[in-house]
Amino acid sequence: MTISKGVTVTEHILRAFDEEIVELRGLISEMGGRAESAIDRAIDALSRRDSGLAASVVADDKRIDELEVAIERLAVQMMTLRAPMADDLRETVAALKIAGVIERIGDYAKNIAKRVPQISGSSKIEALSVLPAMAQLAGDMLHDVLDAFAARDWEAAMEVADRDRAVDDFYNSIFRTLLTFMMENPATIGEATHLLFIAKNLERIGDHATNVAEMVYFAARGEYMPERERGHDAL
Amino acid sequence: MLRAIAVAVLAIGIILVALVEAPIPAVALTAVTGVTILLLLWPRSSRDSVAPSAPEPPMADARAPIEAISDPLLIVAGSRVEQANAAARKLFGAHVVGEDVRVAIRHPAATDRLAARQATADQEPIELAGIGGRDNRWQxxxxxxxxxxxxxxxxxxxxxxxxERMRVDFVANASHELRTPLAAILGYVETLDDDAAAEAGTRKRFLRIIRDEAWRMQRLVEDLMSLSRIEAEKFRAPETAVDLAGLAKEVHATIRDAADPRSCDVAIAIDEGLPLVAGDRAQLSQLLHNLVGNAMKYGRPGTPVTIRASRGPGAMVRLSVEDQGDGIAPEHLPRLTERFYRVAPSRSRSLGGTGLGLAIVKHIVERHRGRLDIRSTPGEGTIVNALLPIAPLSSNRNATVTGPA
Structure with a gap:
């Protein structure tokens, strides 16, 4: 918070703004927590073939969407009524963008959950047993970047962004395995394709966690995160 | 700043007395002004310099009761965290004080419970996963x-x-891996029992195979034991301060003295003045032995294996082992630390690998709250980085506390 001394009116406005920033950050954290839980439960539903749990993930996504609307409304209201400047403005803009990104992450988790009933697990596809490990990598990225957001820790954010490479590698590995498997067992192509999409969704979750990391960095430092060495783009 | 001015005014007064023999009233006035300003400013300015440094050191009297409890405790006013005791500040970070409680605990079940706390008087406690570590569970x-x-x-x-989870994993993995050498031993013993193996040369060959397989089982059992020991302690982060540079040199010396023909290829490059890390000395030594052992096994003969220690990002120290071997194809990288995962199963077995070396390394790094990162370029080599957190400042200051744990 920028704090100027003297005028009581300014102080009053600043305190109100401070309250709103705290509320905004609370909403983002709640939204992030719900997205994290959605990923965990979707993968849990996948490995246990639990369509009931999968359905609850799909239903709970509405709450994430509502939170996005609430964050957008509050952020726009703050920007129009309080005209924040410098780091306050950055924080508000970052919150707005992070909300959009987390909403996408929630959608990917929902998409994974939607595919659960399509997978019987009767045919022994190796990828099915590897997906939870990949989900853990992507989920940990989201978890750690939300921690970085809570602590306004740009170094932790950079460290999360670095880990996206591992998720991409994982995706490429699963992609190849599934491709070979489908060529050898054409009967399983339907199921294997769903697994491929799930892997892709997890890979996108990793990318979006990186986007959040960039916003945390931007809000804390006022400049964009330096370009990092990247692996080959996942297809 | 202001304090400096006050001191200057006082000094001018004294100098006037000494040099010019100025009229007494003038000297007295200057002196009195100086002393007064000094007295007025001293206490306030010292308080100013302490206050902004941290919102933390809590007002001892008001927070004492919750500070004295070792479980994490938060006092929430409205939706904001008003107070957090030492355990909670350690778990969530000191920054959560003054923030919305959701910034500290994001878990949806907790959010719903805290939002509805007026409506529901006493409820069942809520199970929370993933605070302070993926496998942690809190009530x-x-x-x-x-x-x-x-x-x-x-x-x-x-x-x-x-x-509970550990027990299930252990039985499933271990039984399969132990059966393979056991089957070989039984098979050769039966053959030896036959008259067909009466020839001395054949008998000797069979006995060597039996001995090798038995050794492999022994190594496997040892690795499984140390893995479960590390897992048993995973929630207790090591607290002793370890001098990583000294440890690396020690391990390097041990490896050089070993009879292995590759041991003379092991080099070491340690940065000066590395801070101590919070660690378990025996486990960190095992970590280095495993990594260097892998590099020696899978690197090409005659190419160097380098142990490095340097300052990592943030409050971390980077310990790395680099080889110039065939490298590892990218599709294998994410799965290397799984138990019994092998890139080339037959090659690993023939070199005496148990399939647990990197799993042990990963668990050691996780217990240290560090990070493991493996980078490899096929045809060029592999570099394994372990980032380990620096020990708290107090133990870094009196570095003498190091020593075998």
């Missing part, structure tokens, strides 16, 4: 206090939860 109790306040109390339930 959250919420008690209402006067005036829209609530006391949030977390109880650690991690160890009981982990014990």
């Amino acid at each position: 959250m109790h919420v008690a209402d206090l006067a005036g829209d306040r609530a006391l949030v109390h977390l109880v650690d339930r991690s160890e009981g939860h982990a014990a």
Whole structure:
């Protein structure tokens, strides 16, 4: 918070703004927590073939969407009524963008959950047993970047962004395995394709966690995160 | 700044007396002004310089009761965290004080419970996963206090939860891997029993195979034991301060003295003045032995294996082992630390690998709250980085506390 001394009116406005920033950050954290839980439960539903749990993930996504609307409304209201400047403005803009990104992450988790009933697990596809490990990598990225957001820790954010490479590698590995498997067992192509999409969704979750990391960095430092060495783009 | 001016005014007074023999009233006036300003400013300015440094050191009197409790406790006023005791500040970070409680605990079940706390008087505690580590489990109790306040109390339930899962994993993995050498031993013993193996040369060959397989079983059992020991302690981060540079040199010396023909290829490059890390000396030594052992096994003969220690990003020290071997194809990288995962199963077995070396390394790094990162370029080589957190400052200052744990 920028704090100027003297005028009581300014102080009053600043305190109100401070309250709103705290509320905004609370909403983002709640939204992030719900997205994290959605990923965990979707993968849990996948490995246990639990369509009931999968359905609850799909239903709970509405709450994430509502939170996005609430964050957008509050952020726009703050920007129009309080005209924040410098780091306050950055924080508000970052919150707005992070909300959009987390909403996408929630959608990917929902998409994974939607595919659960399509997978019987009767045919022994190796990828099915590897997906939870990949989900853990992507989920940990989201978890750690939300921690970085809570602590306004740009170094932790950079460290999360670095880990996206591992998720991409994982995706490429699963992609190849599934491709070979489908060529050898054409009967399983339907199921294997769903697994491929799930892997892709997890890979996108990793990318979006990186986007959040960039916003945390931007809000804390006022400049964009330096370009990092990247692996080959996942297809 | 102001204090410096006050001191200057006083000094001018004294100098005037000494040099010019100025009229007494003038000297007295200057001196009195200086002393007065000094007295007025001294206490306030010293308070100013302390106050902004941290919101933390809590007002001892008001917070004493919750500070004295070792479980994490938060006092929430409205939706904001008003106070957090030392355990809670350690778990969530000191920054959560003054933030929305959701910034500290994001878990949806907790959010719903805290939002509805007026409506529901006493409820069952809530199980929370993933705070302070993926496998940690906490039980959250919420008690209402006067005036829209609530006391949030977390109880650690991690160890009981982990014990059950560990047992299941262990039996499934180990039985399969132990059966393979056992089958070989039984097979050759039966053949030896036959008259067909009467020839001395054949008998000797069979006995060597039996001995090798038995050794492999022994190594496997040892690795499984150390893996489960590390897992048993995973929720207790090591606290002793370890001098990583010294440890690396020690391990390097041990390896050089070994009879292995590759041991003379091992080089070491340690940065000066590395801070101590919070660690378990025996486990960190095992970590280095495993990594260097891998590099020696899978690197090309005659190419160097380098142990490095340097300052990592943030409050970390980077320990790395680099080889110039065939490298590892990218599709294998994410799965290398799985138990019994092998890139080339027959090659690993023929070199005496148990398939647990990197799993042990990963568990050691995780217990140290560090990070493991493996980078490899096929045809060029592999570099394994372990980032380990620096020990708290107090133990870094008196570096003499190091020593075998």
